[in-house]
Amino acid sequence: MNFTLQDAQALQTILSARRDVRGNHYIDKTIAPETLDAIFNAANSAPSVGFSQPWEFMIIDDLILRDKIYHEFEKENSKAKAIFHNSSLYPSLKLEGIKEAAYNVAVLYKKPTKAILGQTTQKKMGEYSVVCAIQNLWLMARAYNIGVGWVSILKPKRIQKILNISSDYKLIAYLTMGYVDEFPNEPELQTLNWEAKKQLDDVISKRTNNDD
Numbered sequence: 751m752n753f754t755l756q757d758a759q760a761l762q763t764i765l766s767a768r769r770d771v772r773g774n775h776y777i778d779k780t781i782a783p784e785t786l787d788a789i790f791n792a793a794n795s796a797p798s799v800g801f802s803q804p805w806e807f808m809i810i811d812d813l814i815l816r817d818k819i820y821h822e823f824e825k826e827n828s829k830a831k832a833i834f835h836n837s838s839l840y841p842s843l844k845l846e847g848i849k850e851a852a853y854n855v856a857v858l859y860k861k862p863t864k865a866i867l868g869q870t871t872q873k874k875m876g877e878y879s880v881v882c883a884i885q886n887l888w889l890m891a892r893a894y895n896i897g898v899g900w901v902s903i904l905k906p907k908r909i910q911k912i913l914n915i916s917s918d919y920k921l922i923a924y925l926t927m928g929y930v931d932e933f934p935n936e937p938e939l940q941t942l943n944w945e946a947k948k949q950l951d952d953v954i955s956k957r958t959n960n961d962d
Contacts, residue, residue, distance in 0.1 A: 764893050769933050771897030771926070773847030779929040781852055785894050789927075792890030798879035800867030805883045805922075808913065810854040818912045819904070819924070820848045826903045839942060846901045852928030856909065857884055858919040880922045887925075897930040 790807060798804060810816060823846055834840040848854060859880045862869070869875045888898045906921040915921065940947050 764889055767933060768888055768892045769897065769937060771847060771851075771899040771928075771930055771933075772844040772938070773850035773899075773926070774844045775897060775930040775932065776847050776850040776852070776926070776928045777931050779852070781896060781928065785896070786853075789887055789890045789894065789896070793883040793887035796879065796883035796886045798882070799869050799875040802862065802866050802869070802876060802879065804860045804862070804876045805880045806858045806860055806919065808856040808858060808915070810856060810913065815912065816848055816854060819854065819909060820846075822904055822908050822912070823848060823901065826905060830903055839944065843942075845903060847899050847926040847928070848901060850928070851897075851899070851926035853926070855925040855927060856913055856915070856921060857923040857925060858915065859922050860919055877920070877922060884923050884925070891927060892933075895929070895933075897928060897933065899926040900924070901926060 793805065793807065794803070796805070810819070827845065831841060857880060859877050862876060866876060884900075891898045901924045904924055909915075909924060910919070910921050934941065936947075939945060
């Protein structure tokens with residue numbers, strides 16, 4: 751299959767428009783089952799080392815469980831506030847949408863029970879494959895004008911205990927997902943000058959062989 755320049759431009763537009771969504775942007779709108787299937791099918795189409803496909807997705811819509819997850823977030827975020835105590839900006843940041851989003855999704859890595867092609871030397875490759883699936887999910891959701899947020903201020907082991915996830919799995923990400931009131935033109939932390947956007951010259955380097 752060959753793609754057109756227009757296809758490439760559409761993909762670049764989606765890539766550039768992807769945002770990490772916080773709770774102050776989610777709205778009360780249901781995601782159609784077929785749209786949800788399309789998003790998870792995109793995730794399931796991700797590349798994986800040794801074609802292992804080690805990802806699983808757990809949808810959490812139980813409000814009691816969400817409250818427990820949110821409580822864990824609050825505990826960890828209070829610690830983060832102490833770390834960033836010199837920042838007047840950090841306390842004002844809305845860093846999750848656990849209660850507001852239509853869905854919460856725990857993304858799991860299923861630990862291998864046998865040798866995996868391509869993972870015999872770099873043991874983390876399976877987990878990196880799960881991250882590829884998350885990126886696919888994120889981009890397809892954006893293509894459907896659905897927002898996704900990655901809640902990283904959580905202790906994975908505590909979340910696994912709350913969700914009764916067995917030790918056969920490792921939590922890679924806790925996501926929130928739902929329709930939003932808007933997608934900002936640029937990442938929020940860029941707008942707030944938390945960090946500057948890196949340019950290509952900042953991230954690309956070249957090496958030459960200097961051996962005689």
